[in-house]
Amino acid sequence: MAVSRGFTFVLAVCCYAAAVALLASADASSDFLKCLAAAEELGLPSQLVVARGASPSLFTSVLASSVRNPRFLAPGTVRPVCVVTPTNASHVQAAVLCGRRHGRSVRPEVFALVDLASLRAVRVNRRAATAWVDSGATVGELSYAVAKADPGLAFAAGLCPTIGVGGHFSGGGIGMMMRKYGLSVDNVLDAVVIDANGRLLDKKAMGRDHFWAIRGGGGESFGIVLSWKVRLLPVPRTxxxxxxxxxxxxxxxxxxxxxxxxxxxxxxxxxxxxxxxxxxxxxxxxxxxxxxxxxxxxxxxxxxxxxxxxxxxxxWLQSTMYINSGGASSTPVEELLNRxxxxxxxxxxxxxxxxxxxxxxxxxxxxxxxxxxxxxxxxxxxxxxxxxxxxxxxxxxxxxxxxxxxxxxxxxxxxxxxxxxxxxxxxxxxxxxxxxxxVSSKPRAAYVNYRDLDIGENAVAAGGATSYESGRVWGEKYFGAANFRRLALTKGKVDAGDYFRNEQSIPPLVTTN
Known part of the structure; x- marks a missing residue:
């Protein structure tokens, strides 16, 4: 579940969109907005950037479209300096590059929001039993597209149809078929990610550790995942x-x-x-x-x-609607497309x-x-x-x-x-x-897709990056000690400057070994 105080990569429980924060320093936020306003040279049309102060009513409307918990619209909630609504990879790269040019923040309340909701295509390959799905698609849209392409195929994911696949996959993805087929991440074959330097990488280019990290490591720490290649799974017609x-x-x-x-x-x-x-x-x-x-x-x-x-x-497609609706068998499967x-x-x-x-x-x-x-x-x-x-x-x-x-x-x-x-x-x-x-103890385990700041928050270490020791407090509960250390080491390799950061993002751990 998304949490308060500027936590902006919205994660998986029922009902959330795919969004990610880019940090910019308070002093540099004006320059950051100017960069975005002039970013057509980088491929980002100005109409895809909605600044907080330019049109308050439009900004509120665009922000609300990515919010799935009204706590984040309540008075006093920290809001981004702008919302970027990309429609292709180059738009996301432009936003990342503007953020890189104009610094990052030690204050998590100063950020821009990249809303991936317009990146929502699902491309099914029946013969190979695979699909490419964009992070802005919902679980409902993925389930519907797969079943319509072949009723004998499905994908192992959660029940709530408005879950954004980007967040769901990034944290694991538990669901009603996981006992047979595993979690969503157990069936991810490839991915396309934009890293902290604005580079577009696939599985081969990002490398083993980076690809391992994005499949369950929390999603908001290692770049912006644009799309995922998934293995589709056989299901009976009844x-x-x-x-x-x-x-x-x-x-x-x-x-x-x-x-x-x-x-x-x-x-x-x-x-x-x-x-x-x-x-x-x-x-x-x-x-x-x-x-x-x-x-x-x-x-x-x-x-x-x-x-x-x-x-x-x-x-199978009807069953996802039946369970989610609490047994309303008359609900049409097209309701899965309602975002x-x-x-x-x-x-x-x-x-x-x-x-x-x-x-x-x-x-x-x-x-x-x-x-x-x-x-x-x-x-x-x-x-x-x-x-x-x-x-x-x-x-x-x-x-x-x-x-x-x-x-x-x-x-x-x-x-x-x-x-x-x-x-x-x-x-x-x-x-x-x-x-x-x-329940489990030493540590008391928790699921990263049900985000909970009560179990710990990051602190900033000397040099401006997130403290590894503060991250361990919550990170070992989500990932276990060995996995959390590997995640932090991977973060140190792919984002040593801690560009992608929030209250529970993976801290970079850089060793001399």
């Missing part, structure tokens, strides 16, 4: 979904059983749980028919009480990973935190898999380290009306604190 609610004691019993069962089920079957208002919603996608699913559920998970009446058979989201509620996210099942007695104490007011919820996403990829890939093969031994991850979401003050409710901090004895 899949089966269900939504089953459990209440009171039945919910506690079912969640307790689910913890160790869900990671051990056939890789084709994913069941996630949403806990809210003292109830548990079990949502499933099975890559097969209802007739194939029923005996598995009756023998392995009788506590859920699934029957044929709970089954809904449909295409707009509601700005009626403020939100805040946190995350955890669970390696040891939580006892039934503990769940009985956890459920009351989710009272009938409905102001918060948790989502439990199963990992595991006997032959699947999410847990059989080594922790260091990508920057995403939460693989071996992980049963499931937890996403905490607090939401409150925009008519209320924008301060984060105490509820999410308190429930997160209550859960500490039950």
């Amino acid at each position: 899949v089966t979904v269900f939504n089953i609610w459990k209440t009171t004691q039945g919910a506690v019993d079912a969640v307790t059983k689910w913890q160790t069962l869900a990671p051990a089920l056939p890789d084709e079957l994913t069941i996630r749980v949403v806990v809210q208002s003292k109830q548990a919603l079990f949502q499933s996608v099975y890559l097969g028919t209802c007739d194939q699913l029923l005996p598995v559920m009756s023998s392995r998970f009788p506590e859920l009480g699934m029957t044929r009446a709970d089954c809904r058979e449909m295409s 707009t989201t509601s700005l009626d509620a403020f939100t805040k996210n946190k995350s955890d990973y669970v390696k040891k099942a939580i006892s039934k007695a503990s769940w009985e104490k956890i459920f009351p935190w989710f009272d009938v007011t409905g102001a918060g919820l948790i989502i439990l996403e199963p990992h595991g898999g006997r032959g699947g990829r999410v847990n059989t890939i080594a922790d260091g093969d990508t920057p995403y380290p939460h693989r071996s031994g992980v049963l499931y991850n937890i996403q905490y979401i607090a939401f409150w009306p925009t008519t209320a003050p924008a301060a984060v409710p105490h509820w999410i901090k308190n429930v997160h604190g209550f859960m500490e004895p039950f």
